[in-house]
Amino acid sequence: MEFCRHVLENGLEIVAECASEAYSTAVGFFVRCGARDETPEIAGVSHFLEHMAFKGTPTRSAEDVNRQFDEMGADYNAYTSEETTVYHAAVLPEYQTSAVELLADILRPSLRDDDFRTEKQVILEEIRMYEDQPPFGAEEKCRAAYFGPHPLGHSVLGTAESISGLSAETMRQYLRCRYSPGNIVLAGAGKIDFDLLVKTAQKCCGHWEPLQSGRTVQPASSRTGFQLVCKQSAAQQYAVLLSPGPAATEEDRYPAKLLATVLGDETGSRFYWELVDPGLAEHASVTHYEHEGAGVFITYLSCAPSHLADNLRRIHEIFRRTERHCVTAQELAQAKSKVNSRVVLASERPRGRLFALGTDWIQRRQYRAVRDDLEAVAAITLDDISAVLAKYPLTQTMTVTIGPLAEAAAPSLRYSAQDAG
Numbered sequence: 001m002e003f004c005r006h007v008l009e010n011g012l013e014i015v016a017e018c019a020s021e022a023y024s025t026a027v028g029f030f031v032r033c034g035a036r037d038e039t040p041e042i043a044g045v046s047h048f049l050e051h052m053a054f055k056g057t058p059t060r061s062a063e064d065v066n067r068q069f070d071e072m073g074a075d076y077n078a079y080t081s082e083e084t085t086v087y088h089a090a091v092l093p094e095y096q097t098s099a100v101e102l103l104a105d106i107l108r109p110s111l112r113d114d115d116f117r118t119e120k121q122v123i124l125e126e127i128r129m130y131e132d133q134p135p136f137g138a139e140e141k142c143r144a145a146y147f148g149p150h151p152l153g154h155s156v157l158g159t160a161e162s163i164s165g166l167s168a169e170t171m172r173q174y175l176r177c178r179y180s181p182g183n184i185v186l187a188g189a190g191k192i193d194f195d196l197l198v199k200t201a202q203k204c205c206g207h208w209e210p211l212q213s214g215r216t217v218q219p220a221s222s223r224t225g226f227q228l229v230c231k232q233s234a235a236q237q238y239a240v241l242l243s244p245g246p247a248a249t250e251e252d253r254y255p256a257k258l259l260a261t262v263l264g265d266e267t268g269s270r271f272y273w274e275l276v277d278p279g280l281a282e283h284a285s286v287t288h289y290e291h292e293g294a295g296v297f298i299t300y301l302s303c304a305p306s307h308l309a310d311n312l313r314r315i316h317e318i319f320r321r322t323e324r325h326c327v328t329a330q331e332l333a334q335a336k337s338k339v340n341s342r343v344v345l346a347s348e349r350p351r352g353r354l355f356a357l358g359t360d361w362i363q364r365r366q367y368r369a370v371r372d373d374l375e376a377v378a379a380i381t382l383d384d385i386s387a388v389l390a391k392y393p394l395t396q397t398m399t400v401t402i403g404p405l406a407e408a409a410a411p412s413l414r415y416s417a418q419d420a421g
Helices: 046-051 062-072 094-106 113-132 138-147 160-165 168-178 194-205 253-264 270-276 305-323 329-347 350-364 368-376 382-391
Strands: 002-007 013-018 025-030 077-078 086-093 184-190 225-230 237-245 285-292 294-303 398-403
Touching: 002 194, 013 194, 013 350, 025 094, 025 350, 046 086, 046 113, 046 168, 062 094, 062 225, 086 094, 086 350, 094 184, 094 194, 094 285, 113 160, 113 270, 138 225, 138 294, 184 194, 184 350, 194 382, 237 285, 237 305, 253 270, 253 285, 253 294, 253 305, 253 368, 253 382, 270 285, 270 305, 270 382, 294 305, 305 382, 305 398, 329 350, 329 368, 329 382
Parallel strands: 013 184, 225 398
Antiparallel strands: 002 013, 025 086, 025 184, 077 086, 237 294, 237 398, 285 294
8 A cells, every 4th residue: 555645736635545456436525514514594416516516517417427437337426425525436547537636627517507506406305205214313403502603513413594585696606615625635545547647637736726715613512402303104203313433633533433332233233132123223323433633433223112211211320330330341442353354355456545635634634544543543442431421421412303293301310329339
């Protein structure tokens, strides 16, 4: 493996992990642009713009874009998150230049008025569908309640009101500012010809206008509370709990991920044995999410409405017990094996390495080889887990539950002798 980096004169960064023995090539443009960069008036514009990128450019129609990806046999897509919009493709090595040229082209879409109006209706329908399908926007509602007015509480989809009021001209201005080359990283992984990658980027992106488009990282303060949303059409009760966690640049994000694995991995975790295996919940998990300047532990629960109160109480008891007694050495060893397996298996394909490489660089401006992550996991001790538990209380939660229940309350904890230990 060889890590390579180059910066064009206009500020576009190019990074790649080159593996001459690989059989495929993965490339992607990582744009530092997401829901947290929007005001409430234009909420959802980043995701809407991602859709519009595939609707045609000055040199290609929407049909051309999809046909040319298909002609390469590309596995391609795009996604938008709170902080990043990513356009990516995995291809055979001989199509490296064609894939980069096509991805670069769609990053400068035409944004034709007719296409804009048509796609607006698609986005509005997506918002309606999201609200009508399980878990009925529970995570977004919980993020909004947890982060309050902070930009990390914004919905990636936006709202029906913000999308309805959005104009094509506003999107054009947003594109010009947020898709400035200094705000973009072109990443590659697998069998990459780096000199050719730089040459292609210079040809396709070297003329892009550089603008100041930095992000203001506002301090995020968490909120606690309990909210019930009645959805009579739901068959199950859904709950999302947010607790504070390490941010993207904090070293304790590694023990945080191991802690989440011990607590709420989908198999063999405390949640699995205490909630899922006995049949008390259909699903119960914990995940650590890292953002710039903030992080969260997110707990997901789905169960029969009649089991909600007891399950929430059990979750808080598990959290309290973990805060008091940490985790066991056996649990930590098992979590390390799980996390290491995921890291290694994801790295077997260049596309998996592309996302790790691009995310590390755009979040932390840091290159980490697979070995670096494995060594970081191996070095974590029980004391590291205890330090995370002390710094980020799991029991400090914001809970949102959605389902057919018309009444529900925050859990009233009854501590057992084992919990009081």
